[in-house]
Amino acid sequence: MIPPGTVMTYGQIAAMAGNPLASRAVGYALRAIPAGMELPWHRVVNSKGEISSRRTVQGDYDRSLQRVLLESEGIVFSDTGIMDLKKYQVFKEHPAL
């Protein structure tokens, strides 16, 4: 439900799901997304506004794809790979947040 051009953090999603301490489980869930499932996984960033790294089969890290997808929705990243959370985060009025 995260609209294009906006983002949520792992912690916020965990909070809305009922447990603000389960942020790691959110990351685990994203990792387990089946191919073909419609789900805006790229709109989830960490609490600092950066793209969380994951290992590829090669062993190196890949954040480029997620960044490209977000930039294509109008989100701007600093040269250090950080985006302004305050500016792009949604559902600010949700009770759990």
Place this chain on the structure above:
DNA sequence: TCGGTGACGAGAA
């Protein structure tokens, strides 16, 4: 049951 790991997060130094 235990211990290690990970697309996390908050607080301490």
Place this chain on the structure above:
DNA sequence: ATTCTCGCCACCG
């Protein structure tokens, strides 16, 4: 601002 530590949940050997 950076780095480290610890607590969290779920999964796996």
